Amino acid sequence: METGGNSLPSGPDGVKRKVNYFYDPEVGNYYYGQGHPMKPHRIRMTHALLAHYGLLQHMQVLKPFPARDRDLCRFHADDYVTFLRSITPETQQDQLRQLKRFNVGEDCPVFDGLYNFCQTYAGGSVGGAVKLNHGLCDIAINWAGGLHHAKKCEASGFCYVNDIVLAILELLKQHERVLYVDIDIHHGDGVEEAFYTTDRVMTVSFHKFGDYFPGTGDIRDIGHGKGKYYSLNVPLDDGIDDESYQSLFKPIMEKVMEVFRPGAVVLQCGADSLSGDRLGCFNLSIKGHAECVRYMRSFNVPLLLLGGGGYTIRNVARCWCYETGVALGVEVDDKMPQHEYYEYFGPDYTLHVAPSNMENKNSRPLLDDIRAKLLDYLSKLQHAPSIQFQERPPDTELPEANEDEDDANERWDDHDSDMEVEERKPMLSNLQNPRVKREIVEPELKEEDQSAIAENTLGIDTASDDIFCAKASAEMGSMSIEEPVNVKVEPENLNKSSDPPGQVAYPKI
Numbered sequence: 483m484e485t486g487g488n489s490l491p492s493g494p495d496g497v498k499r500k501v502n503y504f505y506d507p508e509v510g511n512y513y514y515g516q517g518h519p520m521k522p523h524r525i526r527m528t529h530a531l532l533a534h535y536g537l538l539q540h541m542q543v544l545k546p547f548p549a550r551d552r553d554l555c556r557f558h559a560d561d562y563v564t565f566l567r568s569i570t571p572e573t574q575q576d577q578l579r580q581l582k583r584f585n586v587g588e589d590c591p592v593f594d595g596l597y598n599f600c601q602t603y604a605g606g607s608v609g610g611a612v613k614l615n616h617g618l619c620d621i622a623i624n625w626a627g628g629l630h631h632a633k634k635c636e637a638s639g640f641c642y643v644n645d646i647v648l649a650i651l652e653l654l655k656q657h658e659r660v661l662y663v664d665i666d667i668h669h670g671d672g673v674e675e676a677f678y679t680t681d682r683v684m685t686v687s688f689h690k691f692g693d694y695f696p697g698t699g700d701i702r703d704i705g706h707g708k709g710k711y712y713s714l715n716v717p718l719d720d721g722i723d724d725e726s727y728q729s730l731f732k733p734i735m736e737k738v739m740e741v742f743r744p745g746a747v748v749l750q751c752g753a754d755s756l757s758g759d760r761l762g763c764f765n766l767s768i769k770g771h772a773e774c775v776r777y778m779r780s781f782n783v784p785l786l787l788l789g790g791g792g793y794t795i796r797n798v799a800r801c802w803c804y805e806t807g808v809a810l811g812v813e814v815d816d817k818m819p820q821h822e823y824y825e826y827f828g829p830d831y832t833l834h835v836a837p838s839n840m841e842n843k844n845s846r847p848l849l850d851d852i853r854a855k856l857l858d859y860l861s862k863l864q865h866a867p868s869i870q871f872q873e874r875p876p877d878t879e880l881p882e883a884n885e886d887e888d889d890a891n892e893r894w895d896d897h898d899s900d901m902e903v904e905e906r907k908p909m910l911s912n913l914q915n916p917r918v919k920r921e922i923v924e925p926e927l928k929e930e931d932q933s934a935i936a937e938n939t940l941g942i943d944t945a946s947d948d949i950f951c952a953k954a955s956a957e958m959g960s961m962s963i964e965e966p967v968n969v970k971v972e973p974e975n976l977n978k979s980s981d982p983p984g985q986v987a988y989p990k991i
């Protein structure tokens with residue numbers, strides 16, 4: 483079978499996609515602290531490349547609506563969200579017990595504007611899901627999102643709130659089944675855990691496994707209860723190259739698309755799986771990484787593209803710029819245009835960088851074995867009764883139709899379009915000073931209006947509530963049959979070799 487694997491009537495890339503791109507000009511100003519490898523500045527660098535390559539004019543550029551407490555609480559515990567909202571660098575010394583309880587302080591430090599940062603990146607992902615749900619775009623992009631390690635009541639691996647889980651919950655309002663694919667070098671543990679016992683969300687994570695953060699993601703972890711076979715893990719070893727990676731990615735994803743038939747796909751594009759990443763140990767080129775985007779795009783299913791890890795920030799910006807081009811169906815020049823961060827990209831000033839000559843520890847027999855195991859898992863789904871893929875939750879489990887919902891969503895959409903960046907105008911003044919906020923037309927809604935929109939748009943009860951019954955019971959300590967069975971593994975492995983001397987060695991993310 484050919485592995486072009488697309489379902490487009492007019493060929494793999496015969497149709498232009500309408501792309502919505504979420505970006506907040508403030509996001510690059512958040513700072514985790516000296517020596518910390520997570521640098522939100524990379525999002526601003528990506529944006530600058532998009533602007534100077536002329537890609538912004540091909541898509542709708544939107545400033546995300548900040549997620550509100552109640553939006554975050556659709557997944558996260560109230561007391562955790564309250565804590566994130568209230569903690570500051572100045573007050574954290576008085577909150578040591580809380581810091582420990584919520585795993586905030588070291589890898590996930592308290593920094594100025596932390597809660598606003600969370601609101602911003604989560605708002606972009608949920609906003610993208612809303613746009614997709616309404617058919618207002620084919621692909622939504624939020625490079626500030628993709629923070630896949632955050633848990634219901636705990637920060638983890640540089641992640642505080644799990645924007646991916648929130649976006650999937652939003653997509654589940656409209657779609658019976660949602661597929662999550664994760665190509666970050668780290669296991670997508672937070673998302674897997676959230677949906678471990680449901681068959682409405684399939685999670686597929688490709689990651690380094692073995693003495694590596696977060697320690698989960700064994701090939702034998704496949705979901706539980708109704709979710710059995712709906713969590714898939716592809717464990718990989720150091721030095722994997724483009725060809726080896728695609729020899730798994732394409733056949734596995736082709737089969738996933740065939741048997742799961744998702745209504746929407748969320749692709750976490752963590753760039754720490756690229757060659758030369760500060761914390762990573764894979765050997766993917768940007769084109770190899772982007773091939774995953776190209777392939778998932780080819781199915782012509784509503785697609786949410788998110789960021790994630792990525793710690794050699796010049797390569798992160800290169801990668802996400804190129805992948806934005808892939809989303810748009812535009813092939814961008816290798817020669818980089820002059821822009822305010824040009825000096826980061828010397829000496830070649832090209833978009834693409836050659837992978838290294840590091841050893842690929844993933845032998846062919848090992849890869850064949852992994853692929854065979856995963857295709858075997860998927861064959862169990864293929865032979866499942868077709869009703870498994872047809873059924874809808876009984877009406878009694880569905881919320882009452884909320885007449886305000888459509889209005890609210892329309893208002894949300896209006897609200898977004900009020901904030902459209904006027905991307906066709908020359909943006910030089912803004913680009914020379916990325917902190918200039920006039921790039922975005924500020925919303926004019928009053929506080930109470932915003933509150934109503936957020937509540938009505940994001941707080942609507944959904945048919946997905948059943949998903950959390952199992953999780954809630956698990957977190958109360960009861961061992962229900964549907965309980966997630968993940969074992970929490972403390973992050974102990976250090977990737978010291980990739981950290982400059984004298985800096986903190988971060989094991990993560």
Ligand SMILES: [Zn+2]
Binds near residue numbers: 792
């Ligand atoms: Zn990562």
